[in-house]
Amino acid sequence: MLRALAAAPVVVLAGQAHARDYSSAAEVLDEIDRLEADLDRRLARVAAAGAFAASVHADHERHRRERTVLRRRLGPPASPAPAAPAPLAPIDVESLRTVAQDLVHAHAEGLPALGDAAAVDTLARHMVVDARHLAIIQMWGEAEEQRG
Amino acid sequence: MVATARAAGVAGPALAALTGGKALARTEETDLEILSAALLLEHHAIALYGHGLKLALFPPGLRAYATEFRGDHQGHRDTQIAIMEERGAAAPVARDDYDFAHAPAGDDFVRLALEIEVAAQRAYTGLISHIRTSDYLLSAAFILIDEVRHMTVWQRVLGLRIY
Numbered sequence: 001m002l003r004a005l006a007a008a009p010v011v012v013l014a015g016q017a018h019a020r021d022y023s024s025a026a027e028v029l030d031e032i033d034r035l036e037a038d039l040d041r042r043l044a045r046v047a048a049a050g051a052f053a054a055s056v057h058a059d060h061e062r063h064r065r066e067r068t069v070l071r072r073r074l075g076p077p078a079s080p081a082p083a084a085p086a087p088l089a090p091i092d093v094e095s096l097r098t099v100a101q102d103l104v105h106a107h108a109e110g111l112p113a114l115g116d117a118a119a120v121d122t123l124a125r126h127m128v129v130d131a132r133h134l135a136i137i138q139m140w141g142e143a144e145e146q147r148g
Numbered sequence: 149m150v151a152t153a154r155a156a157g158v159a160g161p162a163l164a165a166l167t168g169g170k171a172l173a174r175t176e177e178t179d180l181e182i183l184s185a186a187l188l189l190e191h192h193a194i195a196l197y198g199h200g201l202k203l204a205l206f207p208p209g210l211r212a213y214a215t216e217f218r219g220d221h222q223g224h225r226d227t228q229i230a231i232m233e234e235r236g237a238a239a240p241v242a243r244d245d246y247d248f249a250h251a252p253a254g255d256d257f258v259r260l261a262l263e264i265e266v267a268a269q270r271a272y273t274g275l276i277s278h279i280r281t282s283d284y285l286l287s288a289a290f291i292l293i294d295e296v297r298h299m300t301v302w303q304r305v306l307g308l309r310i311y
Binding site for chain 2: 019051052055056104107108109111112117118120121124125127128131132133134135136138139
């Protein structure tokens with residue numbers, strides 16, 4: 001990561017001081033699994049986000065199926081069963097935004113570790129969908145701010 | 149999308165790849181082709197936003213978004229110029245014949261902005277897997293995230309479906 005950060009333009013990565021350096025495709029896929037499940041779980045608790053949460057969940061289900069195919073092809077071992085999730089603090093838009101952003105960044109930062117053009121294409125397309133979810137949550141937060 | 153890419157000046161192998169006509173090998177030359185195509189789209193977007201802001205063509209209340217997005221595109225431009233120069237290549241400059249003279253105001257101008265954002269998003273999405281080097285791949289990924297935000301905001305403003 002240090003090499004990438006050094007080479008990557010400051011403008012683009014200015015907000016990514018904590019950017020993660022993934023060492024393998026398995027590590028990338030595991031982190032995406034974790035963050036995706038976290039976001040789904042949080043969104044499911046927001047009654048006002050019902051239709052959006054269902055849409056996000058459906059997208060994530062499709063992404064999970066496609067990542068399963070990727071895992072089989074790239075050969076990383078299957079993820080261990082996820083640990084029981086910690087109890088969730090009260091949900092607010094900011095915490096949703098943080099997890100959604102972490103999920104999008106995990107895709108972006110994970111691409112260089114994949115080492116496979118088809119896998120990059122698949123995860124980049126997933127990232128586009130997740131970035132759209134993030135943009136919607138950001139607009140939601142902006143609307144809340146304006147309402148005070 | 150292809151029409152917008154053409155209007156921005158995108159040509160050659162990158163345009164062929166976008167139209168599905170040619171598979172690009174993952175080489176340094178391909179990285180430079182993609183950088184050039186991306187830069188032309190960024191130049192086009194900066195010019196369009198600049199025109200809209202200068203002539204107050206964005207609907208009232210949306211100038212802040214337009215200003216933010218123009219700033220993002222300027223950042224993307226500078227980033228990619230720096231990458232090209234670091235590799236010893238000459239970056240393409242902005243065209244001097246953008247024709248926005250008859251650009252409409254209001255929601256119709258937002259539609260023009262949306263068009264260039266959709267073109268940029270699709271171009272980066274379509275080309276990203278052909279990028280060879282980790283530094284540019286990472287930069288392109290973060291640029292793509294910005295393009296998706298721009299596109300989603302304009303789609304919502306125009307009442308289009310966003311999920």
